[in-house]
Every structure is written in C-alpha cells, then in structure tokens.
Amino acid sequence: MALNIADVPQWLINKLGPSEKTWVDGSIAPFLTKDFLKEVHDCFPDLPAAVKIKLLLSFLHIVRRNLDTLRPELESIIEMAINDEQDQWVSLTAEFLKTFPAKGEFNLNVLENSAVFNEMRNDIKKHLKKLADKNSELHFVPYEAELMNRKAFVATFGNIAPPQKHFTLKQKPKSATLRAEALAKASDPSKPRLQPG
Amino acid sequence: IKSISDAGFQSEIPTTTTAVNQMEVFIRVFDSTMGRIVDGAPGALSDFTKLITNGECTYLAAQMIMSSLIHECPGGMNLVKIMQDVNESIKDHQTMQTQLSIAKGAAWPKVMQAVASMVAKKSLNPADIQILFQAYSSADPPPVGLLRFKGFAELLIESLFSTDPKIPTDHRPKYIFLLSYMAAVFEKWSVPSKKDHTQTRLDIFKEDLKFTQESLRKILEMSAKGNDVVSELPAVFNFLKFGVISLGMIHWIGKTVKEPSYFKFAGESRNTPAHLIIIDEIATLHPTLHRRILDLLVELFEAPWPQLDVLIRLELQKMFLDRMIHLVSCGCVLPVLGYVRSAYAKQDTDVSVFRHFVLELLDVIAPPYSVALVKHLLPLVSDNTVTGMLKHADGKDPVSVFLEDCKNVDVV
Numbered sequence: 269m270a271l272n273i274a275d276v277p278q279w280l281i282n283k284l285g286p287s288e289k290t291w292v293d294g295s296i297a298p299f300l301t302k303d304f305l306k307e308v309h310d311c312f313p314d315l316p317a318a319v320k321i322k323l324l325l326s327f328l329h330i331v332r333r334n335l336d337t338l339r340p341e342l343e344s345i346i347e348m349a350i351n352d353e354q355d356q357w358v359s360l361t362a363e364f365l366k367t368f369p370a371k372g373e374f375n376l377n378v379l380e381n382s383a384v385f386n387e388m389r390n391d392i393k394k395h396l397k398k399l400a401d402k403n404s405e406l407h408f409v410p411y412e413a414e415l416m417n418r419k420a421f422v423a424t425f426g427n428i429a430p431p432q433k434h435f436t437l438k439q440k441p442k443s444a445t446l447r448a449e450a451l452a453k454a455s456d457p458s459k460p461r462l463q464p465g
Numbered sequence: 466i467k468s469i470s471d472a473g474f475q476s477e478i479p480t481t482t483t484a485v486n487q488m489e490v491f492i493r494v495f496d497s498t499m500g501r502i503v504d505g506a507p508g509a510l511s512d513f514t515k516l517i518t519n520g521e522c523t524y525l526a527a528q529m530i531m532s533s534l535i536h537e538c539p540g541g542m543n544l545v546k547i548m549q550d551v552n553e554s555i556k557d558h559q560t561m562q563t564q565l566s567i568a569k570g571a572a573w574p575k576v577m578q579a580v581a582s583m584v585a586k587k588s589l590n591p592a593d594i595q596i597l598f599q600a601y602s603s604a605d606p607p608p609v610g611l612l613r614f615k616g617f618a619e620l621l622i623e624s625l626f627s628t629d630p631k632i633p634t635d636h637r638p639k640y641i642f643l644l645s646y647m648a649a650v651f652e653k654w655s656v657p658s659k660k661d662h663t664q665t666r667l668d669i670f671k672e673d674l675k676f677t678q679e680s681l682r683k684i685l686e687m688s689a690k691g692n693d694v695v696s697e698l699p700a701v702f703n704f705l706k707f708g709v710i711s712l713g714m715i716h717w718i719g720k721t722v723k724e725p726s727y728f729k730f731a732g733e734s735r736n737t738p739a740h741l742i743i744i745d746e747i748a749t750l751h752p753t754l755h756r757r758i759l760d761l762l763v764e765l766f767e768a769p770w771p772q773l774d775v776l777i778r779l780e781l782q783k784m785f786l787d788r789m790i791h792l793v794s795c796g797c798v799l800p801v802l803g804y805v806r807s808a809y810a811k812q813d814t815d816v817s818v819f820r821h822f823v824l825e826l827l828d829v830i831a832p833p834y835s836v837a838l839v840k841h842l843l844p845l846v847s848d849n850t851v852t853g854m855l856k857h858a859d860g861k862d863p864v865s866v867f868l869e870d871c872k873n874v875d876v877v
Contacts, residue, residue: 364529396503405544412613416648437829441825
C-alpha cells in the first residue's frame with residue numbers, strides 16, 4: 269500500500285489508538301511496507317511506550333508471505349525494542365517476537381529480560397508444586413477431556429483427579445430401572461419398540 | 466499502587482489497569498493470584514484473567530510463561546485449562562495467531578490459516594476442510610494440538626450432529642476424519658530444551674483412529690434415521706463409550722427433544738423417553754460431560770413449553786429433575802444441588818416439583834455427608850413448605866432422618 273505520511277509518530281499514535289486501548293486489532297498491518305518500516309525504525313526510540321508495544325504486537329497480524337520480505341526491517345525494530353531501557357514491557361514483548369519474522373513462532377530463549385521471565389516461571393512452579401505434592405493427577409481439566417478418547421487423553425494430559433465424595437450411595441436411583449427396562453425392550457423383538465417421545 | 470503492593474495487599478490490585486504498567490507490581494500480583502487459583506479460592510481465576518488480559522502484552526507474556534512450563538514441571542498440565550479459560554475470556558480480541566503459534570503451528574502456515582479463518586468466521590467451509598484433511602492424512606501431519614481448538618471442534622460437532630445436516634455427502638467423510646483425528650490421535654514430544662524450551666515430536670499414535678472414524682460414521686447414520694437410535698439402544702450405548710460420540714449425542718438429543726411436539730406424548734404417558742435414558746447413560750460413562758448435560762437439563766427444566774398443559778409441564782419438570790438426581794448419583798453433586806437451590810429460590814416453579822426432588826434424592830443418599838452437601842441441601846430440606854407434609858410424628862421418615870444426620874456435620 270503506497271503511503272505518504274509526513275508525521276510518522278503522530279500517524280502511529282492516531283492509528284494505534286489512545287493509551288487506554290491496550291489490544292491490537294491488526295488494522296495497521298497492511299501499511300507496514302519496507303519503506304514505511306524504515307521510517308518507523310528512525311522514530312521508534314521517541315515513541316510512547318504504549319505505542320511501541322502496540323506496534324510490535326501488530327507484527328503478529330502481518331500476512332505470513334510478507335514476513336519474509338519484511339524480515340530485515342522487522343528484525344531491526346525488534347532488536348532496538350529489546351534494548352529499550354525506558355520500559356521493560358517493550359523489551360519483553362520484543363524478545364518474545366524475536367524469532368517471529370524468521371519462523372512465525374515465538375522466542376522463549378529470553379535473555380535480556382531473563383530475571384523477570386524466570387521469576388514469574390519460578391512463582392508458577394512453586395504454586396504448581398503444591399498441587400503436584402497432593403497427587404500427580406490433573407486438578408484443572410482442559411476442555412479436550414470432553415472430546416478425546418480416554419487413552420489419548422490420559423497419554424496427553426494424565427489422569428483426572430477423582431471428584432470429592434459428598435455422600436454414600438444407598439441405592440441406585442430410579443434411572444437404573446429405566447435403563448434396564450429400555451435395554452430389555454430394545455433386545456426383545458416380541459415387545460413393541462420404544463418410540464421417541 | 467506500588468505502596469498497596471509493597472504493603473502486601475496484592476489481592477486488592479488485579480483489576481486496575483495502572484497496576485500492570487509497573488512490571489514489579491505485575492509480577493507480585495501475578496504470583497499471589499496464581500497462588501489463590503491453586504488453593505481453589507473462589508473468583509481467583511477470573512481475577513487472574515482480568516489481570517493478564519488488561520492488555521495484549523501482559524496476555525502474551527503470561528501465555529508464553531505458562532506455555533513454557535506445561536511440559537517442564539510437575540503439575541504443569543494444569544496450566545492448559547487456565548490458559549484456555551484466559552483465551553475464552555478474550556474471544557473478542559484477535560489472538561488466534563498467538564494461540565496457533567503456541568500450539569506449535571508455525572511450520573504449517575496453510576493449516577494455521579484454515580483453522581483460524583473457520584474459527585473467526587464461526588463457519589466451516591469445504592476448501593479449508595480439504596486443506597486440513599490433506600495435511601492430516603499425509604505421512605508427516607501437523608501437530609494434533611493445532612487441530613484441537615475448542616471453537617473448531619464445536620463447529621464440527623454442530624454440523625455433523627445437526628438434526629438438519631448440511632454437509633455435502635461426498636465431503637462428510639473428511640469432517641468425520643478430522644473429528645476422529647482430534648479424539649483418537651495422540652503424540653509423544655521430547656522434553657523441552659533447557660535453552661529455548663522448544664520440543665520435537667517423537668512419535669504419533671494413530672491406532673484408534675480407524676475404529677473411532679467407523680463408530681462415528683455408524684452413529685451418524687443411525688441418528689440420521691432418527692428412530693434407529695431408540696430401537697438399537699444396546700448398540701448406541703456401546704458407541705457412547707467414545708467421548709466424542711457422547712458429546713455429539715448431547716448436542717443432537719438437545720436439538721431433537723426441543724422440537725415442540727416431542728414431549729407432548731412423553732408428558733401424558735409419564736414415560737421417560739429413550740433419548741433421556743441415553744443422556745443418563747452418557748452421565749454414567751463420562752464425568753467430564755456432566756457440565757454439558759446439566760446445562761441441557763437446566764434449559765429443558767426452564768423452558769416454558771407453551772404448547773403443553775400445565776400439569777404435563779410439571780410432570781416433565783420432575784422428569785428432568787430425575788435426570789439431575791442421576792447426575793448426582795454419578796458424582797456431579799454440588800453443581801446440581803446449587804442449581805436446584807437457586808431454582809427454588811426463584812419461586813416461579815410449583816413447590817411439588819422440589820418436593821419430588823428432595824424425596825427422590827433422600828432415597829439414594831446416605832451419610833457420611835460432606836459439609837458442602839449439607840450447606841446446599843439443608844435450606845431445601847428444612848423448608849417446611851417443601852417437606853412439611855413429608856414428615857411423620859415418629860421421626861423415621863427420610864426428611865427427619867436427614868435433618869438428624871445433618872446435626873452431626875459441622876457446618877461453619
């Protein structure tokens with residue numbers, strides 16, 4: 269898309285929205301051409317932190333086939349953002365995106381921000397350990413449990429922790445009799461078949 | 466904000482936007498909220514979700530950190546559900562790219578695109594299905610996790626188990642293949658590398674794929690004919706052992722029984738229709754589907770059924786509560802009791818319906834009772850409007866016995 273923008277920073281601020289808007293919809297992705305990205309690169313250090321972050325996250329909306337051609341420009345902006353000393357969110361976001369232009373995947377080899385990355389990882393580990401110490405079963409059950417064959421589910425996610433017991437079952441409810449009757453009727457051709465409804 | 470955080474009141478902070486701007490504060494709140502989730506504190510998960518979805522950068526960071534731990538530490542698999550709940554809460558934002566990359570989709574851009582586009586449009590299309598079918602039937606298929614997106618699985622289930630299927634006949638096997646693939650195939654991945662947390666796929670297990678596919682095809686044939694499902698009950702029960710078939714049947718039965726004429730006959734005859742007996746069977750076989758079953762029963766219980774006589778509607782409501790009692794007997798206790806309690810509090814259903822529930826329930830349960838059960842059930846059982854007429858002077862009736870047993874439970 270050909271673009272002639274006199275004031276790139278102002279244009280980015282307008283397009284990416286006010287600082288209260290913290291999610292990116294990708295609407296600027298089509299404007300991110302090679303030439304434009306070079307201009308963005310030059311003014312990047314002076315952009316407000318919120319704009320820097322949203323600009324970086326807009327990269328996720330670039331069509332895959334364009335990523336290759338834009339790769340050098342994207343990578344140089346990402347590199348500059350990783351070394352941003354004013355806002356750590358800018359730097360951390362950029363580090364996750366480091367491998368995105370080349371491979372379309374996120375980078376988890378976090379170096380510049382390893383202290384915060386590892387601190388949060390260790391916090392979670394510490395909490396999960398409490399769960400795992402109780403028993404090794406799954407306490408939070410992902411939605412796949414509804415869908416997957418038991419064998420596949422257990423091999424992928426592990427066994428589900430049994431539910432808490434709330435009472436003793438004195439006898440089976442009436443549903444058990446209904447079940448037996450329905451099965452008997454279905455397997456006995458001499459009796460009239462069940463009708464739906 | 467920082468002073469609040471320094472003073473240790475992390476739980477006061479999660480919902481404020483400014484908090485997340487300071488990394489140091491964010492980390493503390495993140496830590497304390499995660500701790501509360503693990504302890505099972507009420508509302509913790511929604512606080513956590515609010516905290517990290519304040520902005521896209523906090524969302525990305527949290528998902529990256531959690532995804533790096535799934536295969537790396539004991540209990541890590543619990544994070545999958547937490548990540549899913551977070552994603553569920555931000556459906557309005559465009560995060561499919563992020564989610565698909567986390568699902569290791571980067572090397573399969575066409576497959577990613579096909580899944581993302583169908584989920585975004587909430588509609589399946591033959592061209593995208595064809596792309597997925599080809600990719601997953603190839604010798605080196607994409608990771609199964611890329612396919613198993615809730616939104617996509619639901620679209621497949623809805624279109625295959627519809628009472629009015631619109632899939633072109635020659636495409637149907639591909640839809641069945643993809644749904645079976647999600648259900649039956651699993652993979653073995655390497656331990657994440659220490660350096661960049663990447664994993665490689667070591668093996669794919671497809672042994673059960675064919676059988677699942679064949680069973681799905683057969684049950685769909687039966688349900689297309691309608692009556693077959695009822696007359697071939699033993700065969701249907703056998704197929705229900707597949708979670709994916711049970712999930713589909715809940716959907717199909719829901720559609721079937723919501724037809725206006727369906728319960729006319731059942732209500733008059735007081736017979737429980739076979740479709741509801743199938744629902745009972747699913748509840749017995751699949752604890753993981755209890756929530757879905759309860760949602761359906763609640764919907765049926767609350768439906769106005771304007772075409773039915775008032776008395777018949779009361780009979781039907783009792784019939785739906787019987788299904789809920791079956792659910793209780795299968796271990797789905799607190800969600801059912803919580804619902805019945807709230808339905809009674811609404812005061813818009815005849816009290817005889819709840820009397821029936823209490824009577825039937827007390828018939829099957831015995832002590833020792835949990836504190837939570839007593840908390841949920843006592844208000845209903847001790848309410849004289851509901852149970853007054855069920856009590857006998859000798860105190861040996863089920864209601865009095867239950868009330869007596871409750872005295873031994875220490876409800877704080």
